[in-house]
Amino acid sequence: MKNQQWLLITVAALIIFAGCAERNTPLVSTEDYAFKLVSQTQTSGWAVDIAIAGDSAYVAEQEGGVTIWDISNPENLKIKDTLxxxxxxxxxxFDPITNLFFVNTSDNLGGIEFISYVDHHGIHEPKRSFGQVGSGTMYGMAYRQVSPDTVIVTGIDATDGLFIRTVYWxxxxxxxxxxxxSSWDVISLDYGKMRGLYYDNDRIYVANNQMGIAIINMNYGDETGGxxxxxxxxxxxxxxxxxxGVNDEKTHVIVADWESGLVIIDVADPANPEIASTILPEGVRRAxxxxxxxxxxxxxxxxxxMFAVDVNDPINPVLIGKYRTPEPTSIExxxxYIFVTDENLGIIVLEWRNQP
Structure with a gap:
């Protein structure tokens, strides 16, 4: 009888201890707990890149081409179309003003393929591919809308050159x-291996792999100029x-710097940029x-x-959240909401538990 009483007391104590541990000891770190999983949607192909415009997500799925998703209900994404x-x-x-797609198809012909999607100026134009620039493997791509009828497309091709071309109505x-x-141009930095770029009006920031970043100014003529x-x-x-990328004030460039994590660079004087700070969260091996x-x-x-870093103070960046996924490929x-594509898991939708 005494043994049974002792057993009951021991079990009760363990339950109380477990309850206290649940209340007072988080099972994950504060940063791990920052995000809530809203939904995870499997794609038919390998989801490798995503663009968001309004209530639609546009996903590059390798052999599956491009899929278009209704994201008006983030808890239940629905496919709308395939290109x-x-x-x-x-x-x-994807440019929501002109309804143009710019897709890197690095197999076959390679380069960037231009695809018109819906009506423009009230004129019905069926989905069609109408041009392609660059060749082979692409490492970066961006666009800048000049007017409702003109878009500048910029890319980095396998020759490590930066090319720019207009698309016009x-x-x-x-x-x-x-x-x-002359609307086609190439600039070669003669070093490094360009891997990414970001447009900020007439300025282009280029991630130049082991040589850091380059800051380029671009003056534009017109669709037939240079x-x-x-x-x-x-x-x-x-x-x-x-x-x-750049911070809200446009004073600092933020760099995903591979094994060094995140690097923040002061570009107030573009001729003499300076590193303001770095942050390497635990677990980061290849940003x-x-x-x-x-x-x-x-x-x-x-x-x-995925890792989230507060860069309001460029001198003292702070890790405020992370979410583990095995093979992330892109983010918007x-x-x-935060949309992350994963080669095996498809489209992952997250939200902050407490918006920063």
Whole structure:
């Protein structure tokens, strides 16, 4: 009888202790607990890149081409359409004003494929591929809208050159056309291996792998004119610069710097950029992709998922959240949600438990 009483007392004590541990000892770190999983949607192909516009997500799925998803209910994404591409879709940008896709199809012909999607100026134009630039493997891609009828497309091709080309609405034939003549230009930095780029008005920031970043000024003529590209400055980083973004004040460049984590660079004087700070969160081995929104830098580690760093104070960046996913490939952030693509898990939608 005494043994039974002792057993009951022991079990009760363990239950009480477990309850206290649950209340007082978090099972994960504060940073791990920062995000809540909203949904996870499997894709038919390998989800390798994502673009968000309004209530739609546009996903590059390698052999699966491009899929378009209704994200109006983030808890239940629904596929709306599929676009075929000339090769495996590796990177994607979508301009919601012109309804143009820019897709890196680095197999077959390679380069960037231009695809018109819906009506423009009330003129129905069926989905069609109308041009392609660059060749082989692409390492970065971005666009800048000049007007409702003109878009500048910039990419980094396998030769490590930065190319720029316009896409414009041809009023004679009422259809989109790639620019011609001197609207094509190439700038070579003669060192490094360009891996990413970011547009900020007339300034282009280039992640130049083991040589850090380059700052380029671009003056634009028109769809038949040319580009005047000027290298303003450059700076090496501790690791290998793979992706770039800027803070809200446009005073600092944020760099995903491979094994060195996140590097913040003061570019107030573009001719003499200076490293302001670095942060290497535990677990980061290969920082590869980056989005900066509301002075929070969201970056991906190739093997350990997503990390969120507060960069309001560029001198003292602070890790405020992380979410583990095995093979993250790209990230986009809206006002309320974070969208991460994973090669095996598809589309992951997250939200902050407490919005920073």
């Amino acid at each position: 075929s591409t000339s090769g495996n879709a590796k990177m994607i940008e 041809d009023t004679q034939f009422n259809e989109w056309q790639p620019g011609y003549g 580009f005047d590209l000027t290298l303003l400055g450059s700076i090496d980083t501790p690791g290998a610069a793979r992706a770039v 590869i992709k980056l989005v900066v929104r509301n002075n929070v830098a969201y970056f991906l580690d190739q093997y350990d998922g 952030v809206t006002d309320d």
